[in-house]
Amino acid sequence: MTCDEVRRQLGALIDGELSPDLRLDIEPHLAGCEACAAELDELRGLASGLALPSVAGVPSELWASIERGLDGERTELLRRSPGVRRMARLPWALAAVVTLAVGLGLVGLLRNDSSARASSIDFTLLLDALPHDAKQAFTKFVSHYDAKEASPEDAKLFAPDLNFEVPEELPGGFRRGSVYVLHFGELAGVAATYDRDGEFLGVVFHRPVHTGHCKPHKDYPCVAGHQEGHKVSVGQWRLVHLMDPTTCHCVLSRLNEQTELPPIMSAVAPPLPSGDGGRHRD
Amino acid sequence: MPDEQELVKRCRAGDREAQRELYAQTSERIYALLLRMTSSRDDAFDLSQSTYLRAFERINQFDGKSSVATWLYRIAVNEALQLLRRSATARGKLKELETRQPGDAGAGADIVRMDIDDALGQLDGDERAILLLRYQEGLDYRMIAEALECAEGTVGSRLNRARSRMRALLGGSYGRREEEDVGAHPRSSG
Missing domain, CATH: 3.30.200.100 (MucB/RseB, C-terminal domain)
Structure with missing residues (x-):
């Protein structure tokens, strides 16, 4: 797979929505491609940042x-x-x-x-x-x-x-x-x-x-x-x-x-x- | 804790205790979603109020095909989108939501969070909603499709677009563009 093809699937990969077959295709590429692996990390960081819950409680009233x-x-x-x-x-x-x-x-x-x-x-x-x-x-x-x-x-x-x-x-x-x-x-x-x-x-x-x-x-x-x-x-x-x-x-x-x-x-x-x-x- | 079907049945009968129980089970998530969608405690309060009033008013229309929580997300997102579309100044509002987590030690993490919330505030309401439903609320693509009343096959591409916009807004290493996905986004079969 090319880098472009892999990168198109990274979102689905971090979301756990990638088919097992496609995942098997992508993982070897990620293991050998620093740029794609870095992009994956970046997307994971973004997802983590978005996931942080607010500390604000529901107003009692x-x-x-x-x-x-x-x-x-x-x-x-x-x-x-x-x-x-x-x-x-x-x-x-x-x-x-x-x-x-x-x-x-x-x-x-x-x-x-x-x-x-x-x-x-x-x-x-x-x-x-x-x-x-x-x-x-x-x-x-x-x-x-x-x-x-x-x-x-x-x-x-x-x-x-x-x-x-x-x-x-x-x-x-x-x-x-x-x-x-x-x-x-x-x-x-x-x-x-x-x-x-x-x-x-x-x-x-x-x-x-x-x-x-x-x-x-x-x-x-x-x-x-x-x-x-x-x-x-x-x-x-x-x-x-x-x-x-x-x-x-x-x-x-x-x-x-x-x-x-x-x-x-x-x-x-x-x-x-x-x-x-x-x-x-x- | 009563099961969901029983709770909904009692809500349909106008049972106040059941309504309160449903509210108690879901309000933290609904309020948190609305707070981050609007960056305003007052708007989140009002939208939460209208979400539950509409929900109890329309509880007979809940068909049980999704969870009641997903159904509430749908109402809440619609309420929020209506407000955001009405308000031309929504994006410029003073952010009231402090972003720091109690007990968080790392100042760097706070800076990242601030950037992310700032960028989130720059997105369209639909983009904000889909990102928050996925990453803050943890909904999978099927549940997101139910909450947003869209085709499940479009959720991945919508997310990709929203993430790309976030990364462009955040700049730096986030700025590299995640190539837009096309409709035939491969998905797991499960």
Whole structure:
């Protein structure tokens, strides 16, 4: 077989769709022809690159939106183009944000984008970008949820239902940078950044989301001392979550989970007053 | 896990639990396909939503000749192609999809992935669909033909053309042209 004849079959070869006879004809040629063998490698590389799955999980609110469609909005939803459907979701979500924002005099932070539609949280925004620049990834993540810088006191007023602390200094010498109030759809959230000689640490507090909604996360057993939580790892970074009945406390750091992280978790996740259901189950 | 026939039967009866089960079994793949076809989380969300709404609406038309997953791919690809054809600016959209895999160590691999996704975004929707169905979703030629509603004998040549365009866009060593295949693409008999 000539090189041209062989190369015409390389696609079918990598796809496993070549007849056995033709494969037997081609293989000796490939064994002796560097150029064709290199082309085969190249095609395999392309196939591998295309095969890499996306890391993005299915948005937790997708099924709910489908159910809404099944419950009666189907005709209307299907009649519109996707772009129009997206805009159509905004009013109720924006109304919820406005309710919070007006009460706190934060109308200026409103952004007209789709981030306001979900009451759950898409951590893939943070996780996907972590290896590039963790601090930038964190900033991008909080910006997506309409971050507005605030004092720790205002953050507590903004999110009175959350149980959290953002002390000026964390165990281990991390100094507080910025504190942000966030909008996870209609729910309030809070985030803060910390720094220790250039080492970044970020915290996010939000209402607990059902674990079934934490699509991008992998659950791990007890990773922060004896506290309940789970984590996801991206390279050296760990996003560790610690939940009590009112709040999910998320800490992004490169700290050792057994020695350095537990005191920090304790600092940002104070015990609930008795009667609130307890926390930090063993 | 209920078998597919039983699941479809229950979906036809409007059983919400069955609909949810079908969604749970297939949504990751459908969403991943749409996300990479559109490079937009919002579009992927909307298209996934319309895919399932159409699927449940038309579940009586599912004839069982293909798997229900392949049938869903067909609906999803049609939805995506309609959007891409409508949107003159689709190719210029800001790419939201970060391409790095958690835990991946090699920066070089990331660069390759970025190039591949950039090139993918330059292709026609049909070319994007066939490459993703083959290499991301792992469908064989017969299933691709079912999903794209085309003759099975044309899948190989379509793939060759799409790969050639990718290689031309990627340049460098990828740039050497994979000669276009002609209709009589030899295939395994199995």
